[in-house]
Amino acid sequence: MDHNETKGKGNQALFSIGKTADMCDVSTRTLRFYEKNGLISPDHVDEKNHYRYYSHDTMRRIQAIRYLLDQGFSLSQIKETFHRSDLTSLRELFQAQISETESQIEYYQQRLASLRSWYDLILEGEPVLKHHYTNISVRTIPVKHFYMTEYPQDYNGGSDEAHLETLFYTSYKLDGHSLVDMGGAFTFKYDSYEDRMSGKACGFSLLQEAYTFRPNFEGAVTLGGFKAVCCYHIGDPANISNTYEKLVKWAEDHEYHLEGTSLERHVIDFYSVESIDQYVTEILLPVKRS
Numbered sequence: 001m002d003h004n005e006t007k008g009k010g011n012q013a014l015f016s017i018g019k020t021a022d023m024c025d026v027s028t029r030t031l032r033f034y035e036k037n038g039l040i041s042p043d044h045v046d047e048k049n050h051y052r053y054y055s056h057d058t059m060r061r062i063q064a065i066r067y068l069l070d071q072g073f074s075l076s077q078i079k080e081t082f083h084r085s086d087l088t089s090l091r092e093l094f095q096a097q098i099s100e101t102e103s104q105i106e107y108y109q110q111r112l113a114s115l116r117s118w119y120d121l122i123l124e125g126e127p128v129l130k131h132h133y134t135n136i137s138v139r140t141i142p143v144k145h146f147y148m149t150e151y152p153q154d155y156n157g158g159s160d161e162a163h164l165e166t167l168f169y170t171s172y173k174l175d176g177h178s179l180v181d182m183g184g185a186f187t188f189k190y191d192s193y194e195d196r197m198s199g200k201a202c203g204f205s206l207l208q209e210a211y212t213f214r215p216n217f218e219g220a221v222t223l224g225g226f227k228a229v230c231c232y233h234i235g236d237p238a239n240i241s242n243t244y245e246k247l248v249k250w251a252e253d254h255e256y257h258l259e260g261t262s263l264e265r266h267v268i269d270f271y272s273v274e275s276i277d278q279y280v281t282e283i284l285l286p287v288k289r290s
Contacts, residue, residue: 014053113211114183125268125280143224146207184209185265193262197244228284259286
């Protein structure tokens with residue numbers, strides 16, 4: 001028998017740490033790590049050379065450790081499973097891990113939705129910039145859920161968009177939401193397109209689409225299901241009144257009666273580009289229902 005194998009009590013076959021590592025498809029360093037954390041121990045240590053040897057039973061435990069690690073259990077939880085007194089404690093441990101995994105799945109589903117929405121904005125804005133697409137169209141705005149913060153007409157906290165969006169995020173994080181709970185274009189909803197067009201102070205709301213896989217959208221509002229006259233504004237939003245004027249005139253010429261509010265979708269902004277000349281903002285003027 002070579003140094004990779006020996007015999008234990010009852011003539012049980014025992015294997016060196018190197019052989020055990022090969023048979024379990026792990027490294028010797030991993031086995032020493034498991035031992036250091038109290039998950040395994042050698043079945044025999046040679047008194048002369050201090051070689052460690054492991055049994056088939058220990059190998060089964062090593063595979064169980066690997067399986068539980070892949071299932072997301074921590075080392076302390078795994079150690080607990082090996083010292084349980086009955087199946088009840090094991091069931092409770094698995095129930096807790098299932099709940100944790102469900103929460104992680106929800107988080108990553110929402111992150112994926114948020115990433116895809118941002119990606120869609122890039123796909124939307126790129127051809128607008130490339131072809132300088134500023135044609136006017138009429139389309140139905142789909143119904144979606146939004147998180148919304150309202151600001152009154154006499155709001156004096158400043159209109160810097162980055163500051164407002166920071167306040168928006170902070171508010172919803174304090175309410176228990178994650179940044180991946182929302183995504184897509186920041187949308188400003190103004191109470192009066194006429195005041196917005198002329199640069200007068202007017203009440204407005206800040207909205208961002210809500211992503212949640214819970215049964216309800218707590219704290220969210222529903223918006224959409226109406227027609228709007230739409231057009232992209234390219235460049236500095238400070239010059240957006242020119243695009244408003246074009247939209248309003250077009251609506252009048254084509255006998256569309258405007259509802260009075262306006263929405264501005266920030267398709268491409270400082271989150272995606274550095275140059276303000278590359279900003280793309282879509283203006284939507286809701287049409288009165290006939």
